[in-house]
Amino acid sequence: MKMIFILFILNISFTQEIFTEYLTEGQDTIDVFSYQIPEFYDENGSHPLIVTFHQWGGNENSNYYTQFDEEANNRNWIFLSPYGGSSNNYNHQGMQAMVESEIIWMMENFNIDKNKIYMVGGSMGGASGAIYANNHLDPTKPMVAATASASGILDCERRAIEMDGNNSMIEWFGGEWYEVPFEYHRNSAVYFADSTQSMHYNLKHTPLYLDFGVTEPHREHAEDLYGLLDEYNENMWIDTEPTGSHGYSVFDENHVCDWLDQFDLIDNPEIINVNLDEPSRAYWIEVRGQFNNVEFIRANVSKNTNNIFDVYNIYEFTNSDSIILHNTIDISNTELEIQNSFINNNYYIGLSGNDVSSINEINATGIIFNENIGSIDETEILDINIQNQIVWISIPNLEFINILIDISYFPADINQDGIWNVLDVVLVINYIFGLNTLSDEQIINADLNQDGIINVLDIVEMVNIILTNQSE
Structure with missing residues (x-):
C-alpha cells in the first residue's frame, strides 16, 4: 500500500485542527483517516497514540463528537480515527490491514511511543481493539498496549444469531455465520460456543476495559468474556454500575483514559498461548505453514531464561509443522533445552538470533524417557539445517521429553559489525x-x-x- 499525503482541515468548531489523510493502493483510494496532534507536541519526545473506532454508520470524523479527542490533547496524546473502508466494516481482515498501514504511517511521521498504543471503540467498533490485538501479535509491527470496548460486538457469530442474521457481516465475511464460520471467529474477540475455535486466548497479555448499557445484550457478552478470562488475563475492568444506553454514550472518557494510561505494551511474555488464524508471528514465536486454512493454528509455549541455560516448553502445537523460537541464538547461550510434549507429527523447530552467522558447531539431541523403567531409554541425534539465518531442527514423530541443544560460536569478528567477511x-x-x-x-x-x-x-x-x- 502506498500513502499519498492530502492535507484537509475540518472547519468545525473543535479545539484542535483535524487533519485528513488517504490510504491508496495503486491509483485507488481504499481508506481515509483523520488525526489530531496535541497542542504541546514535542518533536524530541514520544507520545502515546489513541486509536478510536466509529460505530455502525459512522466515519473517520464521528469520534470527534466524543470527549476522547479532548482527553488526548490534555494528556499530550496523538489521536487517530480510521474510517476502515466502510461505515459498516465489522472489523474484517481488510479493515484491520488498513488500520495497521495507517498506524505505521503515523509512526513514520510523528514521534509515537510504540509501547503506548491504545484502542477504544463503540458498538460495531467496540470490539475493534480486542480483535486487532488478537490478530496483531508481531512485536516488529504495531501492537495494542490496552483496549476499551463500549457495547462491543465481541462474538460476531453469537450476535448474528441473536439478530437472526446481519447483512453487514454477510457482506464483509462472505456469507452467513453457518456458511463461513471461520471468518466470523477470526474477526471476533471471542467465540463462546467452542473455545478451540476462539481467539480469546490471544488476549492474555492485553488489558481489557469492558463497558455497556444497562439492558442491552452486549452486556451479557462482556460479562461472559470477563468471566471466561478472569484470572487468565490479570488486567481487566468491567462496569458493575452501567449507565447510558449503547456505544460511546456508556463511556466516561476520562476514566477510560486514566485506566489505559496505566499500561505499557507487553511484547516479550514468558507464556504464549494463542490460536493463530494464519501463519504469523506471536511475540517471540513464529509459525510457518498451516495444514487446514479454515482452522486455527494452536500454539502453547513458555520460556524460562533465569536458569544457567534457557529452557523452552512446547506444550501444544497443532495445524502446522514449523515453529520458530526467536532471539534464542546469542553468543552468551551455549546450551538450550526444549521440553517437548509429544506432538503427533513430524515437525521443525527453528531458532533465530543475532549470532546465527557466528555459530561454529551446533548439535541437537532428542531424549526419550521410558516410564516403565523410570529413566532415559534412548537418545537420538537430530538433523539440523541452517537456512536464511534460521537454524532448523527436524523433530521426528517420537516421544521426546526433552531436546538438548549445544552450541559453540566463532570468536567475535574484527570490525565488530557482527558479520565475518x-x-x-x-x-x-x-x-x-x-x-x-x-x-x-x-x-x-x-x-x-x-x-x-x-x-x-x-x-x-x-x-x-x-x-x-x-x-x-
Whole structure:
C-alpha cells in the first residue's frame, strides 16, 4: 500500500485542527483517516497514540463528537480515527490491514511511543481493539498496549444469531455465520460456543476495559468474556454500575483514559498461548505453514531464561509443522533445552538470533524417557539445517521429553559489525603489515588460533570461518 499525503482541515468548531489523510493502493483510494496532534507536541519526545473506532454508520470524523479527542490533547496524546473502508466494516481482515498501514504511517511521521498504543471503540467498533490485538501479535509491527470496548460486538457469530442474521457481516465475511464460520471467529474477540475455535486466548497479555448499557445484550457478552478470562488475563475492568444506553454514550472518557494510561505494551511474555488464524508471528514465536486454512493454528509455549541455560516448553502445537523460537541464538547461550510434549507429527523447530552467522558447531539431541523403567531409554541425534539465518531442527514423530541443544560460536569478528567477511580479513592483513592498529579487544578476536601471535595462520582460520558461513 502506498500513502499519498492530502492535507484537509475540518472547519468545525473543535479545539484542535483535524487533519485528513488517504490510504491508496495503486491509483485507488481504499481508506481515509483523520488525526489530531496535541497542542504541546514535542518533536524530541514520544507520545502515546489513541486509536478510536466509529460505530455502525459512522466515519473517520464521528469520534470527534466524543470527549476522547479532548482527553488526548490534555494528556499530550496523538489521536487517530480510521474510517476502515466502510461505515459498516465489522472489523474484517481488510479493515484491520488498513488500520495497521495507517498506524505505521503515523509512526513514520510523528514521534509515537510504540509501547503506548491504545484502542477504544463503540458498538460495531467496540470490539475493534480486542480483535486487532488478537490478530496483531508481531512485536516488529504495531501492537495494542490496552483496549476499551463500549457495547462491543465481541462474538460476531453469537450476535448474528441473536439478530437472526446481519447483512453487514454477510457482506464483509462472505456469507452467513453457518456458511463461513471461520471468518466470523477470526474477526471476533471471542467465540463462546467452542473455545478451540476462539481467539480469546490471544488476549492474555492485553488489558481489557469492558463497558455497556444497562439492558442491552452486549452486556451479557462482556460479562461472559470477563468471566471466561478472569484470572487468565490479570488486567481487566468491567462496569458493575452501567449507565447510558449503547456505544460511546456508556463511556466516561476520562476514566477510560486514566485506566489505559496505566499500561505499557507487553511484547516479550514468558507464556504464549494463542490460536493463530494464519501463519504469523506471536511475540517471540513464529509459525510457518498451516495444514487446514479454515482452522486455527494452536500454539502453547513458555520460556524460562533465569536458569544457567534457557529452557523452552512446547506444550501444544497443532495445524502446522514449523515453529520458530526467536532471539534464542546469542553468543552468551551455549546450551538450550526444549521440553517437548509429544506432538503427533513430524515437525521443525527453528531458532533465530543475532549470532546465527557466528555459530561454529551446533548439535541437537532428542531424549526419550521410558516410564516403565523410570529413566532415559534412548537418545537420538537430530538433523539440523541452517537456512536464511534460521537454524532448523527436524523433530521426528517420537516421544521426546526433552531436546538438548549445544552450541559453540566463532570468536567475535574484527570490525565488530557482527558479520565475518572480507572487511575483517583486510583489517588484519593491514595490521600484520603495520598499516593500521587494532584495539585490545580486536587483537584478542584476531588471534584465532590463540598462539599469542597474529599472522597468516589466523588469516587462514578467518577465511575458513567466512567460507563456512557462506556455505550455510
